[in-house]
Amino acid sequence: MVEALKTAIAERLADLEMVIGWEMGFDALHATPLFIREEGDLHRLTLGPLAVHNLATYLPGLKGKKVGVVVKGCDSRSVIQLANEGLIKREDITVFGLCCDGVISHRKLREALPADLGFVEQATWHSDRLQAVVAGHAVEVRLQDILADKCISCRYPNALAADVLVGAARTPAPQPVPCQDAFDALPQAEKLAFWEATMARCIRCYACRNACPLCVCRDHCIATTRDPLWLGQENSPAENFMFQMIHVLHLAGRCTECGECERSCPVDIPLLLLRRSMNRVTEELFDYQAGTTPGQTPPLLTFQVEEARINERGW
């Protein structure tokens, strides 16, 4: 698949300022975004289960430039959503879409290994199995055991609205995410207690915000503005949770569940628990899944006098 992609990029690179893909990163268990500016960069391009990053995150910052981007199915939804909201110009973007078998959760991988990820000595993929040497121990891990949760529930493994689609189309087989069902079943008081305890760990580094492709305010975010003062700068569970609730609600009808917020969190806060709950409500109320249909208006950017699924006067 990677060779076909390289060919496709090489054919179009002359018309583009850059193409964003992935290369291997600081160790054998990490890929990192690659900005391809000339053909000589192409040999570094890599694909596979370590290509975890949603590269659409970079697009609003490159508005006005002709840019190519390599996307998995989930990432392609961000491109569509950004274009639907007018945050990027779709005609400026060349989308190199992948048919995706899923990516890993580094968190799950860490739990599957006998020692921390940082002690990896070598790692190679043999189709859907990872063989690695970690802190002197040889181990083998199956991709299906360390798949990111978003891949378990994935409904769109094949990139949507791609200009170039690479690979053979996969058949989606979405499964419920076990941790979400377990969390949703908790009484409200226990949910609140969970968040109070967990948000005590948050350091307000805003990695969740900046990794989010739809969180485009960034430099002008209300989390740090002084006037009006919405949030104090004190690092406390209450302020931290308030920020996360603002973050979630600003994504209502926009979040594509790419999982970048949770993946980016350096202290492993399961932020997708909030996102999935909200998205379930959005889908129930508006029959809407963000970033699945080009040209569609997001539900909160429009209104209907009578919403079909909101019972306002029926009691």
Place this chain on the structure above:
Amino acid sequence: MDRFLAASQLTALADDLAQTGPVLAPIAEGGSVVFRWYRPGMRIELSRMASTSPKAATFPQTEPLLAVRREGEAKTPTVEATLPPRSRTVVLGCRPCGARGKEIFGPVFLGGVHDPYFARRREDALFMAVVCTRPETTCFCTSVGGGPADTVGVDVLLIPVEGGFVARSVTAAGEKVLAHALFAEAGARSAEADAVIAKANAAMPPQDDFRTAPEKLLARFDDKDFWERQSAKCISCGACTYMCPTCYCFNITDDDLGLESRRIRTWDNCMSYLFTLEGSGHNPRPTKAHRLKNRVSHKFSYYPTIHSGTIACCGCGRCIKHCPVGVDIRAIVRAAQEYGG
């Protein structure tokens, strides 16, 4: 002085120390390991380096500076400095790099300007650091002057040996702690500890030579293209800064609560747009390229240039390991050093 602490006694030691003052320790929590104010019942996790740094012991993320109170609209408010209470604070189970990190604060907070908040916390803090027996892929302490058994900023070195730790005092304050009843005679274990240290040093990857970094980074100061390429994948968040044991920049804000107000100091982040936004609306660092240039150059060029060559980095690698997009500060410094050559 060498003493021995059985692994099974670590919790008892933490429980006991926590009775006479705060103890900051790496705790496993929700799949992560983070430094927490220890309370009995918590599980101290030493098998992997904590995501967060022990910086909070000497430089908490939120430090109240002043308390302001007004009894009535017409009355003059009272203003009171809220210095931290005097009490010995033990950092139990950090790595040597984490203990070294706070030393970077010295010339800035205790030099020309004397910061009473930091000074008090620094004076009252005691660091018991665990020797690292195996480097992670992101470790580079030996390239910035440290090492897996480095003693800079450390009061007691805990050297893992069979069945526990040899506790080796580095300072007088450290020696005092070793008088605690839970420590036993080290005996022949001292020799074992020496061998562990020698092996740990030998296990480190080849060092980078950053000696030319200050001038080479400065030479790239006006090279917009260089910094745009280096910062292309950076998402300009604060994970690197807030994980960093040596980052000391802060913000000061007032939390108004009706007739009461607090002035607090909180960690700030040079990767944020607001960090340099001026009152006029002008921002001298408007893009992430400007900001990453500052972040890297401050640590590897500006700081060493004015502080006797000391690099403002302890090589813990947290900024690499926890970067959402894998920005590698070592690679950026190397790129500047090797530029054009």
